[in-house]
Amino acid sequence: MSVPSSGVAAYSSITGLDLLALLLLLHVWFVGVGLAAYSERSGLPWSQRIDLSIRQYAFLALLATVVTWLPFALGGTYPVALGGARSERRLAIVLLVGSFAAVWAGFYYAGGAVTTLRSYAAVRRTPVVDAAAVETGHIQVSGTVRASTDSHEAPLSGRDAVCYDLTVARDLVEDESTPKGDDFGAGGSTGLLSSAFRETIPVNNVRTTFVLEDETGRVAVDPTDAALRLETETTTIVPSGDRPSGSLLRYLVRETEYEPTERRERYRETRIEPGEELSVIGVARPNSSIESIDTAELIARGESGDSPESHAESGPTSLTDLRPTTLPTITASDSFGEFVVASGCERSVDHQFRRTIAGCVLAAVALTGTGISVLWLLAGHS
Numbered sequence: 001m002s003v004p005s006s007g008v009a010a011y012s013s014i015t016g017l018d019l020l021a022l023l024l025l026l027h028v029w030f031v032g033v034g035l036a037a038y039s040e041r042s043g044l045p046w047s048q049r050i051d052l053s054i055r056q057y058a059f060l061a062l063l064a065t066v067v068t069w070l071p072f073a074l075g076g077t078y079p080v081a082l083g084g085a086r087s088e089r090r091l092a093i094v095l096l097v098g099s100f101a102a103v104w105a106g107f108y109y110a111g112g113a114v115t116t117l118r119s120y121a122a123v124r125r126t127p128v129v130d131a132a133a134v135e136t137g138h139i140q141v142s143g144t145v146r147a148s149t150d151s152h153e154a155p156l157s158g159r160d161a162v163c164y165d166l167t168v169a170r171d172l173v174e175d176e177s178t179p180k181g182d183d184f185g186a187g188g189s190t191g192l193l194s195s196a197f198r199e200t201i202p203v204n205n206v207r208t209t210f211v212l213e214d215e216t217g218r219v220a221v222d223p224t225d226a227a228l229r230l231e232t233e234t235t236t237i238v239p240s241g242d243r244p245s246g247s248l249l250r251y252l253v254r255e256t257e258y259e260p261t262e263r264r265e266r267y268r269e270t271r272i273e274p275g276e277e278l279s280v281i282g283v284a285r286p287n288s289s290i291e292s293i294d295t296a297e298l299i300a301r302g303e304s305g306d307s308p309e310s311h312a313e314s315g316p317t318s319l320t321d322l323r324p325t326t327l328p329t330i331t332a333s334d335s336f337g338e339f340v341v342a343s344g345c346e347r348s349v350d351h352q353f354r355r356t357i358a359g360c361v362l363a364a365v366a367l368t369g370t371g372i373s374v375l376w377l378l379a380g381h382s
Helices: 005-010 016-038 054-073 086-125 192-196 246-255 295-300 308-314 346-378
Strands: 137-146 163-171 198-207 210-213 218-221 227-229 233-238 265-272 277-290 325-331 340-343
Touching: 016 054, 054 086, 054 346, 086 346, 137 218, 218 277, 277 346, 340 346
Parallel strands: 218 325, 227 340
Antiparallel strands: 137 210, 137 277, 163 198, 163 265, 210 218, 233 265, 277 325, 277 340
């Protein structure tokens, strides 16, 4: 029995056109991974950030590239080869590009769900202890930040901080749809083109050891290598053609090799302030000497969220207690990959992880499913 020629054509081996299309897609993959490696730090708030290494991102993007190519390699028709009006071909190409981007984003979020779930599982396995019970090993502690004597003034907010990160997101391409000089600090759009072509540069980060205190005692935290999942942030927009003003400009000139630019800039500062409630997941090491400021002094300066009445109930800390003292220190470890300093109590951190995982899964399913479905239809499959 002979096989219809149409069936043979539809399911024939991969053609030269298929290989050419794959090479073009791999070129796009190479450029995309290169841009990601060039701007590795996203500068996004933790509620929008996914923790993926460049190697993981490159692997996921490669899988997404192959998946977008398969509907056409399996006997499909390429939109550029379709007949019909020019507007129809243009619409098909727009749908093709949009579907390709959706599949890429879907795989990105799928990877984010996996890595976040892995981190969440490690955090859940970490025992929660009181500060007074900290000795050595993997632990999770929640409490209130007490500043060491080395607190700094954060450059954007002017607030006292034991740690801060300052980054700048700079538009590489000026988007004509973005009005020059507009202030989008309240969360407005910056234009699609400028958002797509933007580099994020770390300006400076300051990490100093601080004291974490709960009702039972205190423990030192060395956040040098920690992943900071912080919600306390300040941003400022410098319109294209302008320079930073005031204390920010003085800071940049004094602390960095600042060079003016004609591009629009968005400075973002995240910080840890004295009196803030934090949770720390890491490895406790033997006692080390640390100096910290008296709790009563913090209250007098308005830097602690606790009232004098609450300290009277839980037992106020005297000046003698919080001067040079010896405390176990929570820090990073080569054998334990998770070292996280996060805003809020244990329940808040748990909620942050769950929200990120759920959001990544929903985004991955919606984007990948939609993208593949549209590509399958564009390739002519029923």
